[in-house]
Amino acid sequence: MPKLTINGSEIQVPEGRSVLEACREHDIPVPTLCYHPALEPYGACRLCMVEASSPPRPPRLVASCVHPCEEGAVIETDSEAVRKSRRTTIELLLAGAHNDPMLLALAEEYGVKEIRFTLPEEDLCVLCGLCVRACREIVGVGAISLINRGMARKVSTPFQIASSTCIACGTCVLICPTDAIKLKDITHFHSVHGSDSEFERVYCQICDDVDLSPVVIQDVDVLIGTTIEKEVDRD
Amino acid sequence: MQIPVSEIHEIIDREADDEGSIISALEKVQQHYRYLPKEALILASQRLGVPLSQAYAVATFYNAFSLKPKGKYCLQICMGTACHVRGSPQLLDQMETKFNIKAGETTPDHLFTLETVNCLGACALGPIVVVNDEYSGQMTVQKSDALMKRLIRKEGLD
Amino acid sequence: MASIHTAQELDTWRESLAAKVNPDLPLITVCGGTGCRVYGSEQVWTAFQDELTNQKADARLNYDVKVTGCHGFCEKGPLVVIRPQGIMYTNVKVSDVAEIVGETIAKNKVIERLLYVDPQTNEEIKCEQDVPFYKHQHRLILGLNGLLDPTRIEEYISQGGFDSLKKVLTSLSPDDVIEEMKKSGLRGRGGAGFPTGFKWELCRQQPGDVKYVICNADEGDPGAYMDRSIMEGNPHLVLEGMIIGAYAMGAKQGYVYIRNEYPLAVKHLRLAISQAEDVGLLGENILDSGFDFTVKIKLGSGAFVCGEETALIASIEGQIGEPRPRPPYPAEFGLWGKPTNINNVKSWASVPIIIDKGSDWYASIGTETSKGTVIFSVVGNINNTGLVEVPIGISLRELIFDIGGGIPNGKSFKAAQIGGPSGGCIPAEHLDIPIDYESLQSLGAIMGSGGLVVADEDTCMVDFAAYFMRFTQEESCGKCVPCRVGTKAMLETLERICAGDGRPGDVDYLIELGEEIKRSSLCGLGQTAPNPVLSTIRYFRDEYEAHIVDKTCPAKVCKGLITYSVIEENCTGCMVCLRNCPEGAIQGKKKEVHVIDAAICTRCGMCMSVCKFDAILVE
Known part of the structure; x- marks a missing residue:
């Protein structure tokens, strides 16, 4: 049970906690974008930076979502160095996602006065990778990934066309912090990634209102021996 | 181009040794066809048990991979520091103008692909131009012009 | 090839190899580094062989000729050294071969026109070791590069190769080895300078039977090529270091992660691994010690970020080269989640030398805090482009002027960029600074992987900084926002x-x-990416201001701030510039003064580089 000091108060946390988790447990606010408690931490958005000093080493900025609670560590979550780092990160995030309300609220909170650099095209996706990780870690499908690199990076299905593995479960839509992924609802079909991927809408006969993908239908069929009625047939 | 599935399988099988083999396998496919056919990505992902989304991410992340067929002649201009200070950007300008394509592109007749590379590690020879693995060192505008003319003549386009 | 099962057998084999060498037989070594190969050194080597077989029977001369690794003096290739005298010939062509055999080998006569001429004294220099480029160096790691045929393990063995491994496996415990490494003071040569012995100890202390050692040969710094030369010229040295390290840390499997842009290095390394396996120096129960170790090669696929430890591991695992946060460090949680130690090529190559000569000896080279030698690839606006191995602590002035031969074309030194895209520049006022980890850091540069780019007075420092920024920006993996x-x-x-x-x-x-990018980025790439910009601002802020306020580029480089025109009195109307201008911006008739249309001109500089009469003015 390591003991550490956060913002002047000494706290004790169970083994294996990250600094962010410790903060959350003690109601210390730390902004995050790429963090989700159900997923492995990723350390990409750099909004959750805090100042950590483990004497005799001088204080340095660490991403609290991935930084372990170390015995004797002294953490500052709202020092000027922290605020400065967050200000810069927020300003850089707004370079593409100019109008995202959540980012604009953060900008207000941290006193970002002007956006000195903007990207030519607005893009709500801030590449936090939550959708990709949720699809892989929670849904277990891995239909999407982060493709290309650097500024060309984006979330995409293989070959940027309709995915044969996407089950259109919508987890990516729900988890996206900036609403960059839209669920399209077209009669009889819904589509998640790009306009090309369309999935025949099918309903489970038992509960009658759960969408199932063709892949799942086969599995359910085998498992419970029912036949799934396609929505098309009900019309 | 028709890609024989069995041939791709063979290439991938030779590399399938541990979980990380996807990159080696794709490297061999790239070497063989000089690009990554879509079929190869799908086959490699199935054979090696890697999600297709990961195979595609890998194929688009690393510079060595190309999803589009490359030209018959691949001209690489080294953009390492030594080559840069000795004038490689000028050579690039010249080639882009000559072939009317940008770096990373292939001429519509599929003859020439123009690429930049980050340091080939032969800095004393800068600027360096590599044509299909053959190095030409201490290039000048004149030498590179002659090089391009030679290739064009070889293809009977002159 | 022999099969070596015990330390005794290794000694016996070495002795039998040594017995076969005739010390009186002249030996011609032809540099086979990538540079010299492009200049045609392979053809020169073939010519020497042909000469040997084509000689008339009555006047037969015997000599041995071999292609060795890079000699380092790439500017003057192809290089040929005739031993035992050590006579060095530069820029040797196939047409020179018969004369070299007829004169130097047969009559011991030196061919003067092939000798190196010191540009500062105009003096011809006969022997390799007297050439200033070599004279001030301390070649430990590169020591055998010019002597060995890297494709034959026998040559490495006969020069004492694998003797350190024998010493380790027969007389030292893993802890002894780590102690030696700690005492030697060797610091990671990949750039960060973390003490190697402590890194090994950390990995050794981790629980578990499965551990890995990795050689980071993903040399990505644009302008550094020493790792390539070591692997091309002496791959067994790197392997021996890895085997020793694996023994010390308890690893059974090693990987070499090497750039696929280095085909010759890959070839030599593959050969070295298969030869070591064939003789039994890799595999099971090495030298009857009960220690097993194998090495696999993984090719990098063109991503600078994979030089970062965690990205490199991800890449070996078949993922995109995306770094992950540390801790946990690879020593605790590395490849496939197992304890892993990653060292750079130069660090691994230093290991057998330290074991052989002893940690005290090694620690006597260098400075108080930085021990041993460091290899720089000196490139850019410098007379002697090449690989230079010097004791840490040598001054920048010695490196650039004594070894590097100064700045060409009578220009003056402006700055040296040390550490490539992660490093910073050192201006003329600090030329006397000793090159060690701490001094460089205090000036805003880093030791880095050893790239040293010399900029002369014609270099625009803003453009120079932009070049490095463009490089890192293109190589950023895109994971974290600041980078x-x-x-x-x-x-x-x-x-x-x-x-x-x-x-x-x-x-x-x-x-x-x-x-902020430095403080907030996830990995070393982002944490160092701003360095070239910050250090050029630190020393050359006036140049930035000139661009911004006066709208001029003092070095006359930046296209948006310069114009090209024709100097009427020099122009002969030869039409060369006109024909070469890619934009058709030059007008004029034969034997009449040409005119550049500034509206069409893209300031590519083509006209200037083709004009033979200095008739193009840039201002």
């Missing part, structure tokens, strides 16, 4: 300044943003 977007913001600002659209406040913005 992905921040480097783009810095690059666009720099490009705006170079284009003449700089605004007041730009320099402060670059400093502010650069500092």
